[in-house]
Amino acid sequence: MSASMREDKAARSQSLDAQRRAEGASADLALLRRQVAELESVVEAMWFLLRQLAPQTPEHAKLADEVERRLASYAEIADRRAGVCKECGRKVSLLAGRCLYCSPDVS
Numbered sequence: 001m002s003a004s005m006r007e008d009k010a011a012r013s014q015s016l017d018a019q020r021r022a023e024g025a026s027a028d029l030a031l032l033r034r035q036v037a038e039l040e041s042v043v044e045a046m047w048f049l050l051r052q053l054a055p056q057t058p059e060h061a062k063l064a065d066e067v068e069r070r071l072a073s074y075a076e077i078a079d080r081r082a083g084v085c086k087e088c089g090r091k092v093s094l095l096a097g098r099c100l101y102c103s104p105d106v107s
Contacts (some may be wrong), residue, residue: 047067
């Protein structure tokens, strides 16, 4: 086997490995998205129950106000750290520097 054939074989092998890793990462990402969505639903339900069932004391009201304030703050921070991909229009993290859906740089 010639050197160029060995190089071609090694390149094909590396390409297949990269493709398998990318497919695995894509599956992992899909699973993480589902898990985050489920956790968001659980947290929302728990917060609803806390507001409905907890005794209405001044301490409870203070806690509720603090949670609402923090949730609003987190949403504001997330919005400031996000941009919109010029290619696909999806919201993407500016920290990533590129769209995770279609890969162009994000500004």
